[in-house]
Amino acid sequence: MAQSNGKKYLGVTEPISTAGPTEADFARTRDLEKVLTEAGLYESPEEAVQREEVLGRLDQLVKEWVKNICLRKGYSEQVTQEANAKIFTFGSYRLGVHGPGTDIDTLCVGPRHVSREEDFFGVFHGMLEAMSEVTELHPVPDAHVPVMRFKFSGISIDLLYAPLAVWTIPEDLDISQESILRNLDEPSVRSLNGCRVTDQILRLVPNIEHFRTTLRCMKLWARKRGVYSNVTGFLGGVNWALLVARICQLYPNALPSMLVSRFFRVYTQWRWPNPVMLCEIEEGSLGLSVWDPRKNPRDRTHQMPIITPAYPCMNSSYNVSSSTLRVMVEEFSRANGICEVIEMNKAEWSALFEPYAFFDAYKNYLQIDVFAADNDDLRRWKGWVESRLRQLTLKIEKHTYGMLQCHPHPCDFVDESKEGKHCAFFMGLQKRQGLPSQEGQQFDIRLTVEEFRQSVTGYQLWKEGMDIAVSHVRRRQIPAYVFPGGTKPARPPKVTGTGRLVGTNSLPTELDTPPLKRKLDLETTPPEGSRPLRRTNTGVSEAGSCQAPAKPEKQEAYADATPATLLRPDANAANFGFPEIQQNGPGSAAVQAKQTQPPTFVFQQTVAPLEELEAAGTSSIAASSAAAAAAAEIRRPVIRLCSASVPPSTSAPPGNHFVNR
Template sequence: MVVGSWTPIGSPPPSQSSKKYGITQPISLAGPTDVDIQRNTELEKLLVDLGLYESKEEAAKREEVLGRISLIVKDWVKQLTRQRGYSDQMVEEANAIIFTFGSYCLGVHGPGADIDTLCVGPSYVNQEDFFIILHNTLAEMEEVTELQPVPDAHVPVMKFKFQGISIDLLYASISLLVVPDDFDISHGSVLYNIDEQTVRSLNGCRVADQILKLVPNVEHFRTTLRCLKFWAKRRGIYSNVTGFLGGVNWALLVARVCQLYPNAIPSMLVSRFFRVYTLWQWPNPVMLCPIDADELGLTEWDPRKNPRDRLHHMPIITPAYPCMNSSYNVSLSTLRVMMEQFKCGNRICQEIELNKAQWSALFEPYFFFEAYKNYLQVDMVASDADDLLIWKGWVESRLRQLTLKIERDTNGMLHCHPYPNEYADTSKQFPHCAFFMGLQRKEGLSGQEGQQFDIRGTVEEFRQEIHAYTFWKPGMEIFVSHVWRKQLPAFVFPDGYKRSRSSRPLSQQAGRISEDFSESQPGSAERQIKRKRDDRLEDPKPEK
């Protein structure tokens, strides 16, 4: 099987008979056997037993919350219209619309999942109005908690909980004075006269709409995606912000496999997913459809024209104009980690097909704190819980840069494995949380057994960038320290004990790092936090 080929921009579209299957003919048109149907029943039962489906009551509450948010943004736009001196008729017609995208729109969200939402408003209501006026309105509402604006993100977003439901709210100002209630966000005209940031905000909804149109069987796609998202979270590789893959990336990968096996059911598609992406020749892109000719002069992914696109390691291209690489965050280190996990998943699926394993084996957790000998510990503290929430979000959004800097300063010889999970030491009297990163020397360097990697300068450069945060407040501090596996803090082990290394699956016992690591004195994070808090009483200024 050959995978990883792609249709160049401007190539003729596929024939009508295969158009729904994407840019190539399917690999197989085979349908399920009786054994496949039995495995599928077992898989779907396991997904239910794992609690991956929300209750009817929670579904109803989500609909209620979306309705409330819709009313809030409509009132917000009418208020701004009135304040800016528009006529009474304009105030009456003023409107904003809430769209959903991501897992909720695709129908694969689970209990407690957030809802990705987009507010589309008129041309005279801008991002500043969104992050100041609407933010202040939400901050005064009792139903709203954990309000966290992230205006500096690649796609600016406001995060909050509304009646306990997590919401990620984006804003897009389009080139219309009045947004009609029947506004069609999938139409190309929506992109006229807007900037690239607004295009990115709009394209979350446009991409979700296209994905559902480009898969042969929506229900089979949803079940398969729900399964693989859960698998990715269990294996620690579900996080766009830290350099792995987020929801839209997994959706696009699954959709492509659905196109390649259009008559397969979920039990078959899960197995084919690992087979396809274990063999995929990156950086050949994953594409659901050909890239259309440029319509409006917007930048599209094209490594022949754009030098930066040639640097992408794992391109997964969105199907809505302008087609973009949704996985530009992936680094060499995180690609290596994901490929290892794809191979592990492929081995388990082969065992399931040979009746040597059950589906539950696929979802065993990844024991990150037993996989490496050396770790970086990134501790964050703040004066109160609200400040820590904002500070943590900023630091997490920059962790990918630390991975890239380490790759750069060690010439790619030191691999990083940033772990998406956060940990908190609840015994502390001040708000605290921490992220961790596994460190491993590149394979094939056996002739350099004694080599050390001194990345103190790299870490200091990262800290300086972190402290340049626009919304920094006194009390927000970050500490980066090296810890060996045996010195990991107790709070990362929720069961209160460390698993013995002999109990780890064989698939996780490879890839140890044997050399010393010269970043800082191991285990020094707690001392640094205490010393820094004492110092802060005298000098509350951020370190520059």
């Protein structure tokens, strides 16, 4: 616990406010808790008892398994008798924010002579496979954190394994000690850190019950707004927990309703990539690598650093890309406006949790269809494809020099009418905001998609029937099975001539400029006899005249309205060189200048009539110049995306921009 002027506080800075709640705050908190209860976020007492029974049975199984391993390997009777393993929980279950049907994140800690590869994913996997109460068993030994997923008596379990550098595991083992990490491999350190981080979060918040209620609210909001998914580049459970915990530190006496509104107020103004930290980053004595952009060039590229509080401190949100960060910042801004209206007693909490109309937000989408022969194969194949979708987003951003942005939907959709087993993922596409308008500008990403397909089909556990298809669809071509009930809803009202957006997905907003019109056309199948665009050195190819796309303008920094205590947390700012991050990081002028100087490309320009530019704003209470800037920032411009009609070629490099066939 830090101390300043004789006062103790949690976190790397003093609280922004220690003010307590008013009667209105108590009333709003009761209303918020009612909304969470009606949303079904709390499990029944019967399910809670069942979870405890499953965890107890699992603990017995791992103890039996370790003793069997000792007998197989010929250890003495004494070693076999003393052999032990222990189950720990972490994640939402350990934090106390789990709900009905959610999985339990568990860690098995075993002795040094029980290996992960042979004994855990071999022998223990066989034990589980032979049990009738275990279903949907899915080992993932090659994951960043190796995991065994299964259902035990209907309860979903994610089980990790970490062999410690000791011969016996005591029942009172304390894994919070730094020495527990000594002589361990990286997968074991990462596996242990799940439990260590969860326990440290609970130690670093001033009021655990207020933290839990606020975190439940934020997780519900993130799912409703489509930004809850670590694997697709948004934020997962631990990321949201760390963000909420920091707000609890900054407002230690606030109620959940106050913490929710402060959450959006702070992170709307936060200047990423300044990191969010709950405590000082310690170097430690074991020599393990910690997050440090001064020493690690890769750390400087992180878009939204959210640092774990347990040694070794890591960035828990390294999956976030520039596109997904943009989406989250827009959502923070929208939610901040709604919370301000709620605090004025002019709106209900239900307005905050309104689902995001993903399939109305864009005019162009990528559809990734995943096929398999049966349910088990589909579950494995889908999980692998989903884990690679982030790479597709990054490749599109890289190959178009950041000019084309992707918004992946965090969920998959199932078409029951297709033969075999099938699901589909979707990504919204749009031109990066702030770029000069070029009518008919095209981004041909066919080879980018083909490169993604080849990387996905290298799956080591591939079986006959596993397949993937990537195609472009326009908004009007979105299949009906993605909508509730399998029926496409009526389109929301369009922007009126005065610039007022009237719809179910945002509050009314007055915009300063009348709506423009643009036409979109993205062709995924090239004309007969055509060839993909290819890079040239001279600016001339068989396609005829060449013209380089306009350089993207430097991306404007986010509004610098955050309190200094948030942006430069005490001495940590100097210690970790935050100015260096902003100077040389992914959003810096030096890096952008390098990234936004593409070689000459062949591309076709056509003149097309303008149609409609969809705009989205913040709340109507934001009438100031700052609010007008925020409204302009989150408009969603669209551009014409199509493949070029040029002669065929087989020499186009993967660096070109391709729209898949």
